[in-house]
Structure formats: structure tokens, C-alpha cells
Amino acid sequence: MKHLLSTRDLTTDDIVSILAMADHMAEINSRAVPKVPALRGRTVASVFFEDSTRTRLSFETAATRLSAEVMTFTASSSSVNKGESLRDTIETLSAMGVDAFVVRHKSSGAPHQITKWTDAAVINAGDGWHQHPTQALLDAYTITRNFNELNSMQGRTVAIVGDIKHSRVARSDIDVFTRLGAKVVLVAPAAFLPTSLDGWGVTTADSLDDVIGLVDVVYMLRIQRERMDAAQMPSLREYSTLFALTPERAARMQSHALLLHPGPINRGVEMIVDPSLVPGSRILQQVTNGISVRMAVLFSLLGGDATTTLQNGAET
Amino acid sequence: MSSKNQSIVIRGATVVNPDAMFVADVRIAGGVIEAVGDALTGDIVLDATGCYVSSGFVDLHTHLREPGKEEAETIESGSRAAVLGGFTAVVAMPNTDPAQDNVATVQFVRDRGRAVGLCEVIPSGCITVGRLGAQLVPFEQLAKEGVTLFTDDGTGVQDALVMQRALMVAKRLNLTISQHCEVASMTVGAVMHDGACCSTMGVPGWPSAAEEEMVRRDIQLVRITGAREHFMHLSTKGSVELVRAAKAEGLPVTAEVTPHHISLTDELLSSFDPIFKVNPPLRTMADIAALRDGLADGTIDAIATDHAPHAGHTKEQTLDTAPPGMLGLETALGVVNTAVTLSPQKIAALMSWNPAVIANISDHQGRPIAVGEPAHIAVWDTTTVWSVSRDELASRSTNTPYHGMELRGRVRHTIYNGQLVVQEGKALS
Numbered sequence: 001m002k003h004l005l006s007t008r009d010l011t012t013d014d015i016v017s018i019l020a021m022a023d024h025m026a027e028i029n030s031r032a033v034p035k036v037p038a039l040r041g042r043t044v045a046s047v048f049f050e051d052s053t054r055t056r057l058s059f060e061t062a063a064t065r066l067s068a069e070v071m072t073f074t075a076s077s078s079s080v081n082k083g084e085s086l087r088d089t090i091e092t093l094s095a096m097g098v099d100a101f102v103v104r105h106k107s108s109g110a111p112h113q114i115t116k117w118t119d120a121a122v123i124n125a126g127d128g129w130h131q132h133p134t135q136a137l138l139d140a141y142t143i144t145r146n147f148n149e150l151n152s153m154q155g156r157t158v159a160i161v162g163d164i165k166h167s168r169v170a171r172s173d174i175d176v177f178t179r180l181g182a183k184v185v186l187v188a189p190a191a192f193l194p195t196s197l198d199g200w201g202v203t204t205a206d207s208l209d210d211v212i213g214l215v216d217v218v219y220m221l222r223i224q225r226e227r228m229d230a231a232q233m234p235s236l237r238e239y240s241t242l243f244a245l246t247p248e249r250a251a252r253m254q255s256h257a258l259l260l261h262p263g264p265i266n267r268g269v270e271m272i273v274d275p276s277l278v279p280g281s282r283i284l285q286q287v288t289n290g291i292s293v294r295m296a297v298l299f300s301l302l303g304g305d306a307t308t309t310l311q312n313g314a315e316t
Numbered sequence: 317m318s319s320k321n322q323s324i325v326i327r328g329a330t331v332v333n334p335d336a337m338f339v340a341d342v343r344i345a346g347g348v349i350e351a352v353g354d355a356l357t358g359d360i361v362l363d364a365t366g367c368y369v370s371s372g373f374v375d376l377h378t379h380l381r382e383p384g385k386e387e388a389e390t391i392e393s394g395s396r397a398a399v400l401g402g403f404t405a406v407v408a409m410p411n412t413d414p415a416q417d418n419v420a421t422v423q424f425v426r427d428r429g430r431a432v433g434l435c436e437v438i439p440s441g442c443i444t445v446g447r448l449g450a451q452l453v454p455f456e457q458l459a460k461e462g463v464t465l466f467t468d469d470g471t472g473v474q475d476a477l478v479m480q481r482a483l484m485v486a487k488r489l490n491l492t493i494s495q496h497c498e499v500a501s502m503t504v505g506a507v508m509h510d511g512a513c514c515s516t517m518g519v520p521g522w523p524s525a526a527e528e529e530m531v532r533r534d535i536q537l538v539r540i541t542g543a544r545e546h547f548m549h550l551s552t553k554g555s556v557e558l559v560r561a562a563k564a565e566g567l568p569v570t571a572e573v574t575p576h577h578i579s580l581t582d583e584l585l586s587s588f589d590p591i592f593k594v595n596p597p598l599r600t601m602a603d604i605a606a607l608r609d610g611l612a613d614g615t616i617d618a619i620a621t622d623h624a625p626h627a628g629h630t631k632e633q634t635l636d637t638a639p640p641g642m643l644g645l646e647t648a649l650g651v652v653n654t655a656v657t658l659s660p661q662k663i664a665a666l667m668s669w670n671p672a673v674i675a676n677i678s679d680h681q682g683r684p685i686a687v688g689e690p691a692h693i694a695v696w697d698t699t700t701v702w703s704v705s706r707d708e709l710a711s712r713s714t715n716t717p718y719h720g721m722e723l724r725g726r727v728r729h730t731i732y733n734g735q736l737v738v739q740e741g742k743a744l745s
Binding site: 085086087105107108109110112113128129130131166168171194195196197198199200 | 510511512514515516517518519521523587588629632633634635636637
């Protein structure tokens, strides 16, 4: 595997082995000095054409803990504002010597385009509504580790709630969760579902109340306020009434059920309950796990056959 | 280009006329067909054994990009691409810069086409000023300058009353109104056909209904006004059904389809390659099947290329920001003949005779191969297999979706106004 553009680039075995490698990375992260020389001399460019805090910092932290050099590019303070094309930007950075691009872009498919203009590995850190593969991996990691079922989500049911149509997180999660054996139910108003669910292997529900007490994982998506302008829902209030996680709904979750959210949370929109008061909330654990999973992805793509380096403990 | 004084003999081809097909030699001299018969001789003799000879093709839908986007195409490079595809007449779309909504721009396109002299360039006129959908252009003035077909192509006329008035004016002046059917409010930001691929890829969808709603509305306007209307680049099963029903009702509507809409599907977009982005979008196999049925039963009258050159860098963007459009002139015959099994007479009807009537130029284009007729001629076959290379096209742009693909059927010679402009598949300068 040269790039990670989509969860669809991964076989189910690939997914399981990345999650297993993330266990090793989590062990490294638990050390007093959480750093190994596995990617020393490698350069990772984090190239974010769209604002992001957690994903960018998570990737940069992951790269740093593997001792890679990190080059940071954010579009808001760059040549993109001078009208430079995507191709020219990538070719320019490439010429500086980059081993991997970690790319966030508002346009679906931008990372695919970028592979044409560089020999470096390209990791999709979120493209438009399309894919966010490391989010799905860290979500699967969080769920499987909490349930102590390391290679499978067989028999588990996940409700993904919110704006599925415009969500790269949903597209990635659905693919990974279903391939690991989970049942996925999408809970959304019709305007927030894609036109076709052919081949997705999911069911749908149009009320959170119908499913909240039945599922093992409640996965709340962020609702973007600007979507409400596009005549897709009569109002934010109507949305919240039917689909938000309220204290009453949270209280109906099964005792073992987990609450996940990719962040950032829109309090008062999709999340009316304070998540810190929900016993099953693993929202902050997702953030922690994100670093381990991204270390595993970076190492898988850039580590070559240097698997021994990984075992060799902290850098001296 | 051959000299006008030289006589040309096309030897051994099968003449394709609406009423008959027969093997004969054809001699051209003085800009007209001088003789049709056996063992003719002339200054230039073109071997055409195994080929068909018909009137030159007529493209109802060509973007020549001049004036305004000469980095993508010029009237000269586009004319050369046209004759390589067997076209002796092209209707130049009006979304130039400035737009073809005024006498000066229309005259410029017409005169530049004449100066190039490779094929007939017929400027279309906008329906509304600036293609903004509000104020009608001066139809009568533009018609006097040779405009026979009016369209706001690139966008449809959104306002039903404006469209109704345009049809009323066109009826009085016996002009053709050609509509790009797309309800704009349903396609804001749209990238590709709104179906299974689009849903998986997470890009804004281009619903079939956006096209069908305007076809449906315009059929009603034709019913009210009695005016003729031509529907451009139909792409959906529903549109074919609407036009079929309108024709059965006896309404004066005609329709075209592009080669790409009968040969390529939305699944090609899965690579996120903007080369496959086009307006209307590539759709599904079910739509392709319906469009092919529409060709077969006469619901669709014409093949039109929607030749849409774009400079290379503009297609090197993300799928959502890249402009829609693909080249079509040089590959049209090959794509159509490869995608669909059609008789030679059907090909000539779809690519020459019918579009000449729709464009109101059938007094001199799309004529039979007969003594005394103007010599606008294509010599072509349906058997030569060739591989498309974007680097070998005459167009200034390279945005063909067929690069590297094998097509069957090729244009061998083209004669415009009695002069040989393409010989053995090569443009003569």
C-alpha cells in the first residue's frame, strides 16, 4: 500500500493489522518518553487546505513521536492565497523532499488528484464529504478495544446519527464498521441521507428514539449550521427535537453502550446532553487513540521493513 | 487545401443518400458535384474503396472558444478539428466572451470562420442578453447576419415567460430555439450524476430531474406557442420518454444526443478525474440504453458533439472546481459507430441530414450526393480501428475522455466547398 486515500484501499486484514500495530503505539505513548526513532530522517508534510485543529495536531504529534521531521502548511497563510494551483503547491513542496503528504481538503477527491503530482505517499486527512480514513480506524480501534473484541465488531450495532450525506466520517466509518462485522443503522432526516445507499450494507431509521435503547454504540455526527441554510431542514430546532442527544435519550442508552463523536461538538445542536455526564462517552479517548492509530498508519506507509526499530524503545 | 480549379474524384465509395445507396465515383469541380458515375477521372483521385461518401457532417453543438478563450481553442483550430471529424458545418455556441448576443460578435465569428475557410462556421445567437435569462436579444438583427439557431447553451432559460416569448419570436422569424435543459436551482455546485457512485464519492449530485423538469416545461411551451424547439444533449431516460411522447402528440420538437452520453457512464468519475466531468453529466447504463433506443426509433434526431475544449491547467483541479466539458469533433464518428450499430444511412441522417434541417441550413448542407449539389462531402468508413491519442488531435486542448481507447470507424477525406481539406485522415493546410 503506497497511499491511504480511502478506507476502501484497505483490505479487512489491513484494518486488523493497523489496529494491532496501534496497540504497540499505545504502549509507546504510555512511556515516560513517548518517542521512538522509527521514522528518523523521514519528512511528513501536513498540508491542510481546510481548517483543522485536532486532526492536524494529531498527525503531527504522531509523526513527531516516530521521530519524523514535520513540515506544516496551512492554506490560510500560504501561496494558495496568491492563487497558486493545487498542482503547483504540491510539486513545490515535493521538490523540498517530502516522504508523505497528510492532506486535508474541502474538495472530495483532492488527495487522489495529488497522487498524480508527487512520488510521496499521500494520506487523506479528510476530503470534502468523501473520506476520512484515519478517523474510521481510530473509531474502530476505540470500539473494539472497549469491547475487548480485537479483530471484530461482529454482533455489535452502531447507530450513526446526523448529516450522513455531507459526512466523510460517516462514509469511512460505515465501510470499516460493516467490514468488521457490525450492523450499522443510519439515523437521519431524508435530506441528510445520500441519494443512493446501494451497496452500503446499512439500514436507516428516521427517529433517534426508535434506536437509542437498542444499540451498542451511539455515534453522533457534527451538524454544520450552514447546511441548515440550504433548505435541507426546516430549522435547527426541528432537527434537535428529533435527532439530538438529550439527557433523556442518553439515559435510555444500554448500560454497556458507548457514545462517540468525531468532534468538534456543536453543543446545543446535536449534543444537548453534557457528554462528560454520559457514562459510556469515549469522546476524549477517541482523541487519545487517534495518535496511536495515526502512528500506525504513518509507520505502515513509511516504515518499510524497519519493524525492528519499532521494538527498540525510546530514542537516546 | 486543394485549389478550387482542380477537379477531385472520389473513387469506389458507396454513395449514401436518403433514398438509395450505390457504388459510384463522384467528381467535384467548381465547388459542386459535377458527375456521379463509373470510371470518372480528375486532377486529384482519392481512393475510397470500402468507404461511404455522404454529405459532410453538421454539428449542432460546437464550442470554438473564440473570442475569449483562445488558449483553449480558436476558430481555426476548431475548424481543423471539425473537418478531421468529417464536419463541413459547425454551429458555434454563443458562450464566448463577449457572448454572441450582439451583431458585432456574431459577425466576427462568421467572418473569422470564412477567413479560415476549412468549414462553414455558423454563429449561434444567445436567446437572452449575456445569457442571463432576462432580456431577449435582437433576434431579427442577428438573423440578418446569418444566425439561424438561438441558445443560451451552458445554461437553460430559467424563466418560463422569457422562454415562451423567445419561442414566439423564433416562430415568426422561422428560427430554431435550442435549449440546454437544466433547472439551475437543482444543480447548484453539482459535479456528477446523482446516483450510487456520487453517493459513495461524496460529491454534490446532478439529478436527472433537473433536466427532465425543463424538458417537461418546454414541451408545454411548445404546445402553447406552436413554435419549434430543439432539445440539446439529452442525457436521461426520462427526457427521452418526454420527447417521444411529445413527438407522438405531433409537437414540433427535435432532440440531439452527444457521443459521450451514449458511450460513457458515471462510474468513470470514481477516479475523481475531471476529464470525465461534463454538463449534462455522464449517467447510467439504463440512461444509455434509453438514449440508444431513442436513436433507433427516431425520438432523437441528431448526434451533436458538444465539443468543449478546456485548457490543460483548468482540468488539473479538483473535480468540483474543474470546468465541465470534453472534446468531441475528431472522435464523434468513431465513438458513435463503436457504441451503437447503425446503418450508414442512419449515421448520415443523424450526423448530416437531420442536423442540417434543424440548423436551417439544409438548402446547402446535408444535401444528397447528386450532380449540381454543393460539394460539402465526407468520406468515411465504419471498419478502421484506431487508437485515440490526445497528443495527436488538431484541437488546442487535450481534454478527450477517449485517450488510449480504440474506436472503430474513421473519417478518411473531407471536402468543403469543393476543396479537399482532409486527405487520408490528415488535415491539409
